[in-house]
Amino acid sequence: MATRVPLTEAEKQYIYNRKKEGATLKQIARELNCSPETARKWWRYLRDGIQPPPRGRPPAGILSTYPASVRQTAIAIKRAHPHWGPANVKLELKRQLGLGDDELPSDSRLSALFKAECPEAVQSRKRAHLPEKPPPPFTRPHQRWQMDSKEAVPIGDGDVATILNVRDPAGALMIASRAFVTTTEKGWRKLNLEEVQDTLRLAFSEWGLPLEIQTDREVVYVSSPGCDFPSLFTLWLVGLGITHIFSRDRRPTDQAHIERNHRTLGDMAWKDEHFDTVEQLQRILDDRRQRYNEELPVQAANCQGCPPLEVHPWARHSGRPFHPALEWTLFDMARVDAYLSSHLWTRKVSATGNVSVGGHLYYVGRTHLEETVSVRFIAETRSFRFEAADGALVAELPAVGLDKADLIGCVPLEEALPVAFQLPLPLEGV
Numbered sequence: 496m497a498t499r500v501p502l503t504e505a506e507k508q509y510i511y512n513r514k515k516e517g518a519t520l521k522q523i524a525r526e527l528n529c530s531p532e533t534a535r536k537w538w539r540y541l542r543d544g545i546q547p548p549p550r551g552r553p554p555a556g557i558l559s560t561y562p563a564s565v566r567q568t569a570i571a572i573k574r575a576h577p578h579w580g581p582a583n584v585k586l587e588l589k590r591q592l593g594l595g596d597d598e599l600p601s602d603s604r605l606s607a608l609f610k611a612e613c614p615e616a617v618q619s620r621k622r623a624h625l626p627e628k629p630p631p632p633f634t635r636p637h638q639r640w641q642m643d644s645k646e647a648v649p650i651g652d653g654d655v656a657t658i659l660n661v662r663d664p665a666g667a668l669m670i671a672s673r674a675f676v677t678t679t680e681k682g683w684r685k686l687n688l689e690e691v692q693d694t695l696r697l698a699f700s701e702w703g704l705p706l707e708i709q710t711d712r713e714v715v716y717v718s719s720p721g722c723d724f725p726s727l728f729t730l731w732l733v734g735l736g737i738t739h740i741f742s743r744d745r746r747p748t749d750q751a752h753i754e755r756n757h758r759t760l761g762d763m764a765w766k767d768e769h770f771d772t773v774e775q776l777q778r779i780l781d782d783r784r785q786r787y788n789e790e791l792p793v794q795a796a797n798c799q800g801c802p803p804l805e806v807h808p809w810a811r812h813s814g815r816p817f818h819p820a821l822e823w824t825l826f827d828m829a830r831v832d833a834y835l836s837s838h839l840w841t842r843k844v845s846a847t848g849n850v851s852v853g854g855h856l857y858y859v860g861r862t863h864l865e866e867t868v869s870v871r872f873i874a875e876t877r878s879f880r881f882e883a884a885d886g887a888l889v890a891e892l893p894a895v896g897l898d899k900a901d902l903i904g905c906v907p908l909e910e911a912l913p914v915a916f917q918l919p920l921p922l923e924g925v
């Protein structure tokens with residue numbers, strides 16, 4: 496687990512409230528990115544009304560038990576040599592003052608002294624983060640789809656296309672391959688959210704809804720690098736009952752199946768042929784995808800030289816139907832609200848009194864400028880609640896850009912379906 500700043504008062508109160516609602520301490524710890532032991536400690540303190548004891552010894556001043564000459568000389572040495580660590584400073588103290596090892600302060604107390612008395616001489620260091628955990632394993636078809644883009648595929652006279660591929664690694668199925676012209680005046684562009692959603696809508700209509708979709712950390716999937724607020728793409732999947740799984744940063748091996756899919760489909764489709772239009776390329780992609788799934792001998796996913804759909808005939812559909820014309824009905828905002836309510840964000844109030852959440856600015860007033868506040872989503876009012884470090888309410892403002900139309904990207908059309916459609920039963924799994 497990555498190291499993090501100490502819990503704020505609002506986060507401690509959040510632990511107490513979530514535990515009373517029935518959440519486990521492990522769940523709460525994952526939501527706050529802290530250890531289960533920390534969550535357990537603050538739950539017990541608040542449950543029993545216990546005031547936590549102050550940490551460490553009573554404050555008496557750093558190195559207060561040492562002679563003033565040791566303290567002053569250590570500070571002078573550090574200011575003269577900002578890149579020296581405590582070990583070097585102690586050697587210089589021994590040389591200048593003639594002290595023995597047992598008369599010198601510890602490295603940790605010298606570090607505390609330097610941070611308090613001469614912070615300008617302390618070298619900033621980034622905290623080390625533990626490695627991210629790999630994505631959990633998958634076991635059956637349509638449990639998880641992997642999705643990735645193959646960029647800069649040449650078409651026409653100097654144009655380029657991007658092919659968005661979707662693969663089911665457990666069933667060795669090519670779920671979707673959709674080509675888009677991405678040529679611009681300066682070269683080529685990335686796919687946008689609408690193009691990604693349209694590709695998946697076609698895949699959902701053909702194969703049904705999966706339980707999970709795995710992607711890398713492209714901007715279209717995460718909003719912006721380092722952003723801890725869920726993207727519109729993630730919330731769209733949540734509303735359809737799909738879990739968004741992320742590959743680790745700069746770890747293409749986390750989705751090796753879709754990376755290999757690019758090569759296989761390229762060998763079958765565009766590497767040996769040239770296409771004048773994206774429509775021609777799309778027809779070939781559809782044909783090769785059908786050939787791979789139903790006719791080609793495949794070794795992946797225990798197919799052992801047989802076509803994937805011959806080995807996994809039940810994988811023709813996930814059992815969770817979808818139709819684009821009924822997306823508005825199938826999309827469940829209660830899932831989205833519950834997902835947002837399970838998160839807690841920490842933000843700093845700007846010099847103008849604004850707080851950025853999900854790419855939108857919320858004005859919380861000028862009382863807490865440059866201070867850190869905690870942000871929670873309140874499902875009942877669909878608003879964000881901003882709290883100071885002591886738990887005091889700063890502001891509660893309506894959420895912006897999180898309505899149903901914002902997440903789906905369109906409003907429903909009032910027209911009858913051309914065919915009968917059975918709504919899915921409220922069951923988990925496939």
